[in-house]
Structures are given as C-alpha cells and as structure tokens.
Amino acid sequence: MFKDILERIVSHCSGGVGAVLMGYDGIGIEQYSAEENLLDLNLVGIEYSNVTKEIRNAAEVLKVGELEEVAIKTERYYVIIHSLTEEYFVALMLERTGNYGQGRYLLMREAPELRQALV
C-alpha cells in the first residue's frame, strides 16, 4: 500500500529516482526505486533523517513553527523531504535534470493518503 503510493510519486515525476517513507528516528518503513537507481535509498533515508532532526531543532529554537518541507540541491541530485506527522516523513530523490516543481507537487498531493495509511 505504501509502496504503491511511493511508486506513483516516483514514476509520475520527471527525473524521479526513488522515494522513501521513513521515521525521524532513522527507521525506514518502505521504499521504491526506479530501475536505473544507483543510490542506496536506505542510506539516503538515514542520512536525511539526521539532517531533518537538526532542522526541526533549529525551527524550535527560532520559533518559526513546525517543519513542513526541505529541498536540497547537490551537484547530482535534488532531494525533497515532506513532513507527514510528528514521527514520519517522505523523501523523493530526483535527477538534476528532473522536474523539481513537479516533485514538490506530487509529494503534496500524495501526503494526505500517506498520512492516512500511517495512522
């Protein structure tokens, strides 16, 4: 069920490489990779759960409200992290030639269904 939603996000996103559903504690629930994916999605999830924890701490110190989304652009990939609940987030990896705006939109569109399935 989770896998279907993740697959929908990755396959509908131009340049989509993979997606992970993950706890902020670094424990992955589900992941989906496009065939040509060369990234270790589990490692991606673990690394970015650390990052996201750090950002949530910063947001608390700065009193800027709850974290909703993080987008990271590196030389080779985009990673878009969308917060789902207090405990879980979904992250989408895209090629740099992929459609970043589309990725953000797809995560936003599928978030309610993921949230519902997590309860």
Place this chain on the structure above:
Amino acid sequence: MFKDILERIVSHCSGGVGAVLMGYDGIGIEQYSAEENLLDLNLVGIEYSNVTKEIRNAAEVLKVGELEEVAIKTERYYVIIHSLTEEYFVALMLERTGNYGQGRYLLMREAPELRQALV
C-alpha cells in the same frame, strides 16, 4: 558592500524578511533586515549553519556531489540557503506569503558578486 548586495536581495524579493552572509563555522559576516523583521538574524544564521554542516556531511557520505542550495519551509517562514564557497553561504528569509521562486532566483543572480567580494 556586502550589505548593499544583501539589501538588494531582500528588497527585490516579495515577502523578503532578511538575509545573512555567514561562514559554515557559524560566524556571521554581514546581515540585512527589512524594517518589520522580528527574527534574530544572527541566531538564524547560527542555527542554519549547523543544519548546513549536517547536510554537507550527508552529501559526502552519499557521494551526491557538493551542496548547492537548501530550501526550508516551516509554518511561518521560508529560508533559502545558497552555498557560495567552501567556507561561506548566504541565507534569505521570506514570509510564507512571499515569492519563493523569486527568492531562489535573486540568490542565484547575486551569488557571483558575493563570491567575488569574498575573495
């Protein structure tokens, strides 16, 4: 000189709240606030330099290339972090009603001049 560039970024960006030029070590170089700014920009810089350090570590572990940009959306603000050199970055804070795409563009447009002034 730095201040002029930061002012240009903030004032040309719809919803721009402030900008900081900062080292990844948490030492600020310059900052500019729009009048109505209620955020402590120095604290913003320090908190996000920690975040950015964590992201650079993740990028190194994952071998996804150098960090170029981070965008963080919280309940109340957008923060866009644009990497300038090995040691420095510029961060722009925007209201949630502000123009996020415009902010990204302005940072990209002014980055070469900031980079040049840093040498």
